[in-house]
Amino acid sequence: QLQLQESGPGLVKPSETLSLTCTVSGGSISSSYYHWGWVRQPPGKGLEWIGSIHYSGSTYYNPSLKSRLTTSIDTSKNQFSLNLRSVTAADTAIYYCASAHSPLGVPWSAFDIWGQGTMVTVSS
C-alpha cells in the first residue's frame, strides 16, 4: 500500500524559500504510472493545487506560483521535493503531497493517495 509523508520546517521567514520533501513508501517513485503532486490549504480555506512532477522530469505548475516554484525527484531516496521562493504570509498553509495514478501514465489523474499534511507558517 502506497504511503506518503511530508517533512520540512514548520516556520519560514518572509522572503526566504519554503522547502518540503515527500517520502514515498510501499511503491517506487520511478513508476511511469504515477505523477506526484503538491496541494496546499491555507487555514480555514480550500484546496489549491501547487504542481505535479513525473520521475521522467516532466513538471506541471500552477500558473499563479510558477515563477517562484521548483519541484524535483530523487529516485535514489524515493522522494520528491518542493521549493517555493520569496514566501509571504499568504503562503502559510498546510502542505500536502499526493500521488496521481494513471494506467496510461498521463498526468491528468485524480490524487488517490495523500500524505497527512504539514503545516508551514511564514512569519518573522
Add this chain to the structure above:
Amino acid sequence: EIVMTQSPATLSVSPGERATLSCRASQSVSSNLAWYQQKPGQAPRLLIYGTSTRATGIPARFSGSGSGTEFTLTISSLQSEDFAVYYCQHYNNWSFGQGTKLEIK
C-alpha cells in the same frame, strides 16, 4: 483558465436523507472530474474520479454524475461519518472548487 464553482457553500441535511452537491465549470470540460471528502484535521480522501467511478473502498451510497459544465455528487442516505467538506476537482488543469460543507440538520 477554467474555474470550478461549487454550490451550495453549506448544505444542511438530516441523517438518512439524500444529499446533492453541485460543481459547475466555467466552460465545458472533459469527464476528468473528481470529488474528495475532507474531515477536520484530515487529508482529503478521493471519492469519485472520471465523473462517476468510485475510488477503492468508497461505499455505493456515493455516486457522481454530469457532463459538460454541470457535475453532481449524490450521497443517497447520509451516515454520521459523511458530514464533512466536499471538493470537486477538474484534473485536466487540477483546479479545485471552493468546497461544500455538509452539515447535520
